[in-house]
Amino acid sequence: MLIQQIVNGLTIGGVYALIAMGLAMVYGILRIIHVAHAGVYVVGAYAGLYTYILTHSFILSIVSSMAAGAIIGILIQKYVYFPLIKHSPIISLIASIGLFISIEESMRLIFGPYIKSFPKDLFKGEYHLGSVVIGQSQLVVVFLSVAAIALIWYVTQKTRFGLALKAVSQDIDTAETLSIDSKKIISIAFAFGSALAGLAGLLVGAYFNSVFSSMGDVPAYKALAIIVVGGMGNIWGAFAASLAVGLIETLSIGVLNVPLPRNSLAFIFMIIVLLFKPEGIAGLFKGLGK
Amino acid sequence: MSAYLITILITIGIYIILALSLNIIVGYAGQISLGHAAFWAIGAYSFAILSVKYSLPFIEASVCAILITTLIGVILGLPSLRVSEDFLAITTIGINFIVQAVFNNINYFGGAMGIGNIPFPQIKGKMFSSAQFMALTYLFVFLTIVISYTFRRSWAGLASFAVKADEIASNVSGIDPKRFKIIAFAIGSALAGLAGILYASFMGFISANDFSFPVSVTILAMVMVGGENTITGPIFGAFLLVLLPEIFRPIHNYRMLLYGLLLVVMMRFQPSGFFGEKGIVWKLIRVKKS
Numbered sequence: 001m002l003i004q005q006i007v008n009g010l011t012i013g014g015v016y017a018l019i020a021m022g023l024a025m026v027y028g029i030l031r032i033i034h035v036a037h038a039g040v041y042v043v044g045a046y047a048g049l050y051t052y053i054l055t056h057s058f059i060l061s062i063v064s065s066m067a068a069g070a071i072i073g074i075l076i077q078k079y080v081y082f083p084l085i086k087h088s089p090i091i092s093l094i095a096s097i098g099l100f101i102s103i104e105e106s107m108r109l110i111f112g113p114y115i116k117s118f119p120k121d122l123f124k125g126e127y128h129l130g131s132v133v134i135g136q137s138q139l140v141v142v143f144l145s146v147a148a149i150a151l152i153w154y155v156t157q158k159t160r161f162g163l164a165l166k167a168v169s170q171d172i173d174t175a176e177t178l179s180i181d182s183k184k185i186i187s188i189a190f191a192f193g194s195a196l197a198g199l200a201g202l203l204v205g206a207y208f209n210s211v212f213s214s215m216g217d218v219p220a221y222k223a224l225a226i227i228v229v230g231g232m233g234n235i236w237g238a239f240a241a242s243l244a245v246g247l248i249e250t251l252s253i254g255v256l257n258v259p260l261p262r263n264s265l266a267f268i269f270m271i272i273v274l275l276f277k278p279e280g281i282a283g284l285f286k287g288l289g290k
Numbered sequence: 291m292s293a294y295l296i297t298i299l300i301t302i303g304i305y306i307i308l309a310l311s312l313n314i315i316v317g318y319a320g321q322i323s324l325g326h327a328a329f330w331a332i333g334a335y336s337f338a339i340l341s342v343k344y345s346l347p348f349i350e351a352s353v354c355a356i357l358i359t360t361l362i363g364v365i366l367g368l369p370s371l372r373v374s375e376d377f378l379a380i381t382t383i384g385i386n387f388i389v390q391a392v393f394n395n396i397n398y399f400g401g402a403m404g405i406g407n408i409p410f411p412q413i414k415g416k417m418f419s420s421a422q423f424m425a426l427t428y429l430f431v432f433l434t435i436v437i438s439y440t441f442r443r444s445w446a447g448l449a450s451f452a453v454k455a456d457e458i459a460s461n462v463s464g465i466d467p468k469r470f471k472i473i474a475f476a477i478g479s480a481l482a483g484l485a486g487i488l489y490a491s492f493m494g495f496i497s498a499n500d501f502s503f504p505v506s507v508t509i510l511a512m513v514m515v516g517g518e519n520t521i522t523g524p525i526f527g528a529f530l531l532v533l534l535p536e537i538f539r540p541i542h543n544y545r546m547l548l549y550g551l552l553l554v555v556m557m558r559f560q561p562s563g564f565f566g567e568k569g570i571v572w573k574l575i576r577v578k579k580s
Contacts, residue, residue, distance in 0.1 A: 033376055080558055089376055090322050091561045094514050097507055098553025105547035221387065221503065224380045232376065264391035267384030274369060274381060 004132050005254045006247065011138050013246020014145030015207070018200035019219050020226040020238040021152055022193030028169040028233030029186055031089060032081055035096040037197050038220030039103030040076075044069040044198025045205040045215060046111060052118060061202060062144070069198020070191040072103075077190040082183075100220060108213035115212045122206060141203045148196055149239065155192065156235060165189055169233065218263050225270040231279055245269060296420045300492055302532045303427035304485050307434045309512040309524035311481030314438065316510065317518035318447060319474035320454030322375055325382035326509045328366075328389040329479040331501035333359040333486020335393055338405040338496055348411045348491070356483045363479020364472060371468050386503045394498035404497025408490050427488055434481055438521050446473050515556050517563030526564055 019041060026034045048065035052058060076099060084092045123137035156162040167175040168185045175182050200219075205211040226245055230237030245266045252258040252265060260268070312326045337355035340346045346354065366385055373381060393399045411418045411426065418426065441447045452460035453467045461467055490496050508531055516527025534552075538545050562568045 027376075031376065033379055080554065083558065084561070087561050090316070090379075090514070091557050093322070093324075093379060094511060095554050095557035098550045098557065101546055101550030102554060103550075105544075105550055109543070109547065221383055225384060228377055228380045259395055260391050261395065264387045267387045270384050271369070271381065271388070274373060274377070 001131075002255060005250050007132055007134065008138075008254075009247035009250030010243060011142055011145075011207075011246070012250060013243035014142055014149070015200055015203055016219075016223065016226060016246055017239050017242035018145055018148055018196050018203070020223045020230070020242045021149070021235050022196040023223050024227045024230060024233055024235045024238035025156075025165075025189055025193045027227060028235070029165070029189055030077075030081055030085065031233075032092045033089065033096065033224065034081075035093070035220050035224070036076055036099035036103060037194070037223065038216035039100045040069045040072050040194045040197040041201035041204075041219060042104055042107055042213065042216040043072050043201070045201030045211045046107060047198065048202030049116060049118065049205055049211045052122065056119070058122070058140075058206075062199060065198040065202035066195035067198075069201070070195040073190045073194020073197075074187055076194075077187060082186075100216070104213050104216060111213065113213065115210045117209045117211070118206060122209075137207050137209075141207050144199065144203060148199060152196070152235065161185070161188065222263065222266045225266040228270050229273045291421065293420060296424050298532065298536065300420075300424050300427050300488075302528055303424070303431045304488050304492075305509070305512065305528040305532055306431050306525050307481055307485040307488070308509050309516070309528045310434045310438050310521065311478045311485070312509050313513050313518060313521075313524045314441060314481070315474050315478040316513055317520070317524075318441065318454070319450040319471055320375075321471055321474065322379040323382045323478075324379050324503070324506050324510060325384075325386035325389075326478075326482060327501040327503070327505040328382075328386045329359055329363050329482035330486045330489070330505075330509075331389055331393060331498070332362050332479075333483030334490040334496050334501070335399055335405070335486070336483070337487040338408045338490045339399070341409055342405060342407060348409065352484075352487045355487050356480050359483025359486065360476050360480040363482070364476050367472055367475035367479075371471060383503060383506075386501075386506050390498045390502055393501075400497070402497070404495060405490075406495040408494050408496065410491060410494070423492060427492075430484055430488065434484075435521060435525075437477065437481070441477065442521075446470060450474055511553055513563075515552070515563050517566030517569050519567075520563075520565050523563050523565035523569075 019037065023034055023037045026032060026037065044065040047068035048061040051061040051064040055061070080095055080099060081092055084095060123135070123140060126133055126135045127139070128134075156165065164175070164180045164185050167178065167180055168182045168189075172182050175185075201215075204215070204219075222245070226241045227238050229241035229244070230239070248269055249262050249265050253262055258265070308326065308330060312323060315321050315323050315326075333355050336358040337351050340351040340354055341348065369381065394402055399405070410423070449460070449465045450470045450473070452463070452465055453470050457467050489500075493500075512527030512531050513524045514527075515530065516525065517523025531549075534549070535542075535545055538548060556563070560570055564571050
């Protein structure tokens, strides 16, 4: 029972990580609280769902959800965030909340207010490991999350782009003098982070077998709590915090029977962490770099 | 006056108090707060519990409710002194979610059923009429405007502006930033508590969902769209954002989309709001003069 809950908690944590790491990456370079990231997630879920209904190929729906996410992300970055970069952060925060509402409402108006589900042949069957039951959908979610996180690790730690991204997030002006095209780097980072959010949308939609226009509401604010715990701009802090929040939620509801609703637990955890470590848990992950 | 019109005007009055009180925290002291509805809720709930469960008369219950809200506002403001502005924005979102969860899940606060039968104010044993209640509301609106205006001109107000402009420089000039942030939080939450009393007493019934996070966003949007750091701005913002949904009632399906787009377009092209320093209204008036 306990092991089952831990497995479920880590599955959810892995999906949170996909959303939160992209969000942390965006915050790291532009210092914008990107609430609309969850809007990208909703768009990704719808894109993946409709691709699957049309083609019955899960690979293609992965590609289309990531592509849709990347396109929306670049548009947001180019036409809303970049022009606001010199204003105070509260301006882009409000703009981001407005964008989030607009995206969700557009999805509701285009695709209707009802919960949509995947065709029945998507995932079936489950595997038994001793007393632990793992559904096929859960396996796919875990596998893809791990693959995406490995990709993030490779891109940020091992490529020239990752190095340039690090430079831009530390100091845009200095990076420019070193002939790094910061605009291009920021666009690519945005596209990358948003593609991951699109993928996360598809995975959550497939895992719970439901896609609806307001599915981004909870991730929008929970991902913010997660990146605060992780130290805002720190991608690996966000990763660790995601797994922690996934575990805490599942264990406190499933094992400890805490009477508070699931979605407020992340914020309680956040405030407890802030009281003891105002900089987030980022300091614990210095070795992994920013 | 029709009952509909009176209800709208009282709602606008309550939102003017909320927007002006948030303006003291955001516009004057420069502290981003996305959890103002939480303090509104604390005011409303403490008034409701004191007058329903402990049958305190209107004035005594109101005074106690304002004191409780101020105290909690200062206590919840304290951790925010430790964190920088982006952390603060997310921490206040967290406070909003937690306060709502507590009111919604603990039976002492009525739980999911909320609290009903909250008394209307009385004079000499006679209940207020709606028109008298409206007069009372606008008396408090006037009081809030006076407080906002006095605060702007006072030493504490000037010190807050200095902290907002440059925290380190103000600290070097012998201003303790923490002290003035706390003062701003105290005044802001006291006035939010006042708005809570008016709301609870006017509606007669409150539940935790009346004070959810999107309400906080709306209050902040009133301040920012109207123009932060002004007095006309938040008043105008409250009128605009209460009246727009009423005007757009015939096309209510598109209401939220329009609201989202309004936020994006205003912040993108008019970041200082309608009545802000470089706001569109002043620009139009100046062009006419020359």
